[in-house]
Structure formats: structure tokens, C-alpha cells
Amino acid sequence: MPDYEKLPTMNGEHIRVVVETPRGAAAKFSYHPETGVFEFTRPLPIGNTYPYDWGFIPSTRGEDGDPLDGLVIHQAVSSPGIVINCDLLGALRVEQKDAEGSEFYNDRYIFRPHKQDSPDKPGLMDCVPDELRGEIEQFFVSSVLGTSKKIKLKGWRDARRAAALLRKGMERFARTQKPAR
Secondary structure (H helix, E strand, O other): OOOHHOOOEEEEEEEEEEEEEEOOOOEEEEOOOOOEEEEEEEEOOOOOOOOEEEOOOEOOOOOOOOEEEEEEOOOOOOOOOOOEEEEEEEEEEEEEEEEOOOOOOOOOOEEOOOOOOOOOOOOOOOOOOOHHHHHHHHHHHOOOOOOOOEEEEEEEHHHHHHHHHHHHHHHHHHHOOOOOO
């Protein structure tokens, strides 16, 4: 089984996102590279489900030491371990406080799948519409209810500014890798 965390971030011009928790799931799943499996992490608060596929961007690291988070907006059904080649739409800046009181940014990158079998049609989403932004914000705030996590939403970044943050996550990952001998 591949180590999903070490897949190349990019596939040509597109960003890979590894699905951990598929849309519609009422529980959070997490990938564990030590065992190569996707494990149940916790249930979501009653009545909550993931609105879209949730996962991570391989070969990246956030301020929390984990791969950067990604939400893939689409209507298809997937499952844990699916890799989707995506176009970046933007990022929701999230300041998080953990149980030990440490504060750090744990942004949520927002994507759409890149159509590989047909050309993209004009008018497809190239940013996150305002109404959808509000729904995504509400989901993330409610999804941490009952956990030790505390989050503050710090606004949105467009695709260009989100790409700059993503590059920093790629650089952070590269610094953690041991040079080959």
C-alpha cells in the first residue's frame, strides 16, 4: 500500500487531494501512515455529515505538523484512499487552539476536481461563492463541537493567495524529509 502522505503534491498543474472522509459520512476518518490504513477517529455531532470529500494534500505540512487539509467540492461519491486531481479555489484561514493551549493556523483548502476526461465547461466554479462560504464555515464550526479543539475563522484567501500558503506547506514538508544516501 502506498504511503499517501508522501505522494507528490502535484500531478502536472493539478493538486492531489487524498480523501480520508467521504461526503455524507457522519464520522471523521484519518489516515495513519504507520499502518497504511484509514481509521475511525470520532463521530461528528448529531445531525452533522461531511458536505463534501475531506482529506489532505500529500507532501505538505501545516503548522500543526499534519498534512494540509482539503475539502473537494463535487457531487460524486468516493471513499477513503481515493486520490483526486484538483484545481485550487481558495482557502479558509482557521486559527486553532488545541487541548494543551497551543495556537496555530490550520487552514482548510477548498478544491474542485479537475475533469480529466472532458474539457472544463465555461462557468464552472473558479472561486468559492459567498453562500457556499457561509455553509462551509458553519460546518467547520459545528464539526468541532464536543472536542477539545477551539477554532476561530480568520477569513478567506483567493486561489492565488491560497497557493502561496500551500507552497509554504510543501516547503515545510520538504524540510522534514531526510536526504537520500
